[in-house]
Amino acid sequence: MNARNHASAAHVPHVRLYLAIFGALIFLTVLTVLVSYLHLPKAPAVLIALAIASVKASLVGSFFMHLKGEKALILAVIGVTLFFAGGLLLPLYDIAGSPTRVSQPWPSEQADKTQ
């Protein structure tokens, strides 16, 4: 009884909302593909693609996964996870720019190596 209440009371389905989100997702997908045809340099290309993907992911998460209006605990679980996932990128500070070849020139010859 409790469980049934949990399931049905939680999210009143909004079919029209889902279809609207669907439309937005299609639009954003087409947008990101069109932008890629511009063959932008890497830095702006990455930022734009990441931004569009993040918006799409947020739409799926907020409305299809019902994160909007979800209990704080679930939001905390995801928030904490994303925080630690970001931590994985720490080593980038060091590895980025360090070559993948075994034999490397001496440091004095590496003009653009940071630190």
Place this chain on the structure above:
Amino acid sequence: MNSNAHASRHEASFWSRYVFSLDHKVIGLQYLFTSMFFLLSGFGMIMLLRWQLAFPGHPVPLVGGLISRLLPADWAPGGVLTPQFYNQLGAMHGTIMVFLGIVPLGVGAFGNYILPLQIGAPDMAFPRLNMMSYWLYLPGGLLMLASFLLPGGAAQSGWTSYVPLSIINPGQTVWLLAMVIIITSSLLGAVNFITTTLNMRAPGMTLGRMPVFVWSELVTAVLLLLAFPPLEAASILQLMDRVAGTSFYLPTGLVVAGQALKASGGGQPILWQHLFWFLAHPEVYVLILPAMGVVAEIIANGTRKPLFGYKEIVGSMIFIGGMSFVVWAHHMFLSGMTPALGNFFLVTTMIISVPSVAVLTCLIWSLKGGSIRFTTPMLFALAFLPLFGIGGLTGLPLGLTVTDIYLHDTYYVIGHFHYVVVTGTIIALMGGTYYWFPKWFGKRLNDFWGKVHFWGTVACMNGVFFPMFIQGLAGVQRRLYDPTAQLHNLTTQPMNVVSSFSAWLLFLFQIPFLVNIFYTIFKGERCEENPWEATTLEWACASPPPHGNFDKPPRVHRGPYEYSAPGARKDWIAQNAPEAA
């Protein structure tokens, strides 16, 4: 009522009652005995290895001749360990002790059995998932052991499996496959523990009334949940490098044995180190947190007073859990990192030592003013305090980059982590075994032999590991096949002999423990349901508890450590005793 309904459902089938049981207590005992088996096998491996360290190049007595006969290759001609076999023993000892021994014991056995009881739950949130966790652990573990039967031998690149060596060395593929299976087992368990702790507490069991042991298992489960997947991904990548010809970790231009390696190149060896240690650092907190939880329970009970600083202990454990994700590269200070990145990890490592000290201080301070009962479990809990202290403090020079430059990869490191895990965690879990044995089997372990076990074990453990600090400071490197090959090691070589004899004697002192356990199970006398007069909920049901644990959900009216409450009739009040009391 509950138990009858279930008794009729799970009828006599031996398989569903003892093999594929969904009952957390049966699964807990499965984990208990299986992890003990793996601990013993890991111990056996190191006893072999320690012969080579004490007497390099000499044939191993008694078992030396068997090695080449039992295993597919001539790993010990004439009873003398070959360097490859030495490496196999070293790598597998570490892997087995950490992943197949301690974690399954601390989390799978103790956690599974005790956690639902301490929160007043009838079982875990996902009993079938629980059963699957065990039945992934056992085959994964056996696969790991079976790797000794491979023609090239077992994994032999350290438990850390550093690339590119691990990609070209034999035995690693099976290691990686077994790890994927074992990690999956852990992940399922973590989901179970967290859901159970959050959702299945008995009425009145607020988070602030949960025993410290439950908190320690909760934080541990969160660490397992979030830290293991990166290792799983990293292992899959290493597996691809070994079997699919990829080069995630192989740099371009790598030369092996004088020939250029046929690989596509473009990989980063240091990536493995980062991903491995991203798990392996939280992993060490997975090793110690349940042990701290066990010690907390025993001390509260054995001092007959509430723990000092319950909130501080719990808060510290949570803080340790969070920080543990951002300290990992202190295992890699010498990998050639940018100093700035090294500084970051130095700072976080120093910060994480604070809550660890806080927990230990609270536990020590809990003794003050206590009416201490020197039972066998209490002896182990008391011994934990200074010994874990040594372990923790010796970690500080390793966390400081400046001193780590000298100490990294020496025996000092081995001494440090064995003090924390062996004289720390294992001592604590042994104490926990004596403490909760009556709960599991309704009988108390023999006290005299318990004390023999205690004194012998503590003495021998110190004998094995203390000399390692001195060796490390003298510059003796770890993972050396023949320590006498380096001149500067000769001064401290006699310490290898001391360590080895202590290790073999340590094994002998486990015999009374094992005999005690099995004799008591089969022939021991029944004892009272709550022999330690403990307040926590696991003692509020039968020993051992029936299926479903409690007739109806216990109602919790107070915190977990109401010992010697002023004005109370007895020196302890159970968590679920009616309010009037």
Place this chain on the structure above:
Amino acid sequence: MSAQAAAVHGGGEYASTGIPNGKLGVWLFLASEIMLFATLFTTYVVLRISAPSWPRGWEELNVPLGALNTLVLITSSVTMVLAYAKAQARDKAGFYRYIGLTLALSFVFLIIKSFEYKAKFDRGHFPSTNIFFAIYFTLTGLHALHVIGGIVFNSGLALWGRRHWDHPLFAGRVECAGLYWHFVDIVWIFLFPALYLL
């Protein structure tokens, strides 16, 4: 429902977060999956940034097919959430219509993927060819394995629902299956631009 069953399924008299066990469990599982894919993405970033050169996505991969697959997966996410809506509304025919569409679209995704893979193999591009393809095959391959997992899960649920439609936990289980499926979609939402468009 007996006290034990109530506890096992969350709620009842037990102190609870208010989130049913199954749903909390799935979110925790998704947290671990986020860490898994975050590791793979990190690996991609690390290897790409430190490489002397790296092809742009469109030079090696079929962008129109990838874009089509993105639309396929997004559509399947919509049909999945509609299946859940139907389950909540106790509309059995509607549920089966939408879960059927979800499954069909999942298969379409895999079929398109296999066309892509075959085209690569025919041109001699394998994981062992170079680091770009190692990343491509590994990331999309693991994602495809998760798609297969989703197919198994959703099919199992659909089969179970034929006789257990009235089970009180049915809608909740559809929700859990949906959460997993949307996650698989989100991973692709990042994977597609990361591999194909940059």
